[in-house]
Amino acid sequence: MMKRPHSLLRPNRRNFLAGTGAFAVGVSLMPYGALSAEDKLLNFYNWDTYIGETTLADFGSATGIEAKMDLFADNDELFAKLKEGNPGYDVIVPTNDFVERMIEAGMLENIDHALIPNMSNLEPAFQDANFDPGRAHSVPYMWGTIGVGYRPSKVEGVPASWKWLYDSDAYAGKIALLGDGLTVIGHALKYLGYSLNSTSAAEIKQAEELIIANKKNIKVFADDNGQDLLLSNEVDITQEWNGDILQVMEEDDDISYVVPTEGGVLWQDCLCMPKGAPHPENAHAFMNFVLDAEVGAVIADYIQYATPNGAAKAIMDESYTKNPAIFPTDETLAKCEPSIYIGEAANRLYDEAWTRIQAA
Amino acid sequence: MESWKTNRAVFWVLSLPGSFWLGFFFLTPLALIWILSFGEKTGIITIDITWTLENYIRALEPVYLEVVWKSIWISVLATVLCLALAYPMAFAISFAPGRWKPLLLMAVMLPFWINLLIRTYALIAVLRTRGYVNFTLEWFWEKADAVLTFIGLEQLELIGARFEPLPILYNNFAVIFGLVYVFMPFMVLPLYANIEKLDKSFLEASLDLGAGHWRTLRSVVVPLTMPGIVSGIILVFIPCLGSFLTPDLLGGTNAQMIGNVIERQFKAANDWPFGSALSFLLMYATFGALAIRSVLSGRQSGMEI
Known part of the structure; x- marks a missing residue:
């Protein structure tokens, strides 16, 4: 009774050889295929609800390239996933400090500006970046701030200071801070009058003590909710990314957003191409497509973050371009x-x- | 049953998939993490294996031991509560009429069919200030208030001037509640398997011979179901100790368990060697607990002989 599986499990030599042969052919053909023309595929690794509803399909009908999207929850997840080598993504969306970190770690491919003529649609301020001189590795996608989301009916006046979250019992038990150490400590530093990028152990200690005392x-260090x-x-008052608060402001009139007078994080998410991207030409085509005025306007209108795309902004209505929660004052x-x-x-x-x- | 010695070839072939699985998906990654725990970060993505003990020394700093200690007592509490709730549950299922048993067992296992993350988010909707528990309590409060008003006692404010929602989310209570909810089936199933095998005539004998229900439970049922209790405790306690999702989503500002610290080393802190050392420390602690258990049970059976 036990004999049958025994003989079945013995590898058949001829099949085995045929198998390796097919494998060898596949291996030898692969580079030629890659050189002549890329497969019409693009692997996009993005944040959740961070692109227009039809953008990927539109890209497909405009270029014939089929875009697939995976989602990550935060920069740490993105970084951890790519750290041991690119699992096959062509375009990723890291935030500025992670762009810098990934450049330093040699994880990003150079971008060929000749393939992205729509770069000229960007506002002058976004044509270059100090975290990526000459925009050699990144194309700006969206930008914004971290500030205070609050419920005006429960909060006195406009809570335009980090004091109400870090150094006051006025809203005891009704306060949420973000769940990321760098951000929470960074804004405590800002409240104390230091740089939010401080590397001084004494200043960080002071911020730590401030948070522990309060x-x-x-109520909670909220992850991303x-x-x-x-x-x-x-809660009645929370530290949040502006776009997240804007999304709930549409559902509830009694919610508002303010960037405290001490200032907060100014962030910029970028489209980048990780090292070893299998479809670099398609990646450039995608970046160029996203920077198109109309495509950019559709995306920005849907996700309600600030676009660096001047041409897109020019064709959008005032409810977006004049919204102080999206575009804070210069001051x-x-x-x-x-x-x-x-x-x-x-x-x-x-x-x-x-x-x-x-x-x- | 044939002994494996009579047909070695068959034995080896049959054990192949299992060994392969164990080797490639468990032992190899474990070995890699073990090696990594003796590494040193030299850059953003580069780690040198220098066989330093620095990661382990750092893991023994008071702040991390404090977090481990907190994880242990949260896990102990969750395990004890699981046992207290699961024992009568397993008993009820075992004594239920035959056609009910599969249905009741299914009810225990049903939550497994739904993703843990979704179940935890559902718990948030149940426990939060404007959640279903508080809605229910508010309803009762309103009814009681209406009764008091009707009999003219509303001025005394016996139940407060207005309904105060219970703070049952974003604190340790919520974390323990969540752990008990998630791991309950791991306790019920081994207990049920054990109680099911229990010869019910022992219970009758005990009662016939004059022992009360309580005495029967203590001296007959519990000792006989001890293997089920022990495996239930192990199956619940160990995953509780390493959990990070539940404290992350349901806990308050001090909910951090050692699983959260380890997770952070592999993500935000980008310190894989230290994260690996913490993981192994946790594993050694678990092995230690299991070793103590086997020593204790060995002594016990020794005494019985």
């Missing part, structure tokens, strides 16, 4: 600071402080 008033907490009345912007890549040693200081804050 922990009794904070501060807007939901605000919407469900779980506020002047106080904001982009987070930069602070280096691995400083990163460890922040992580250790964050562990202590949560354990306290």
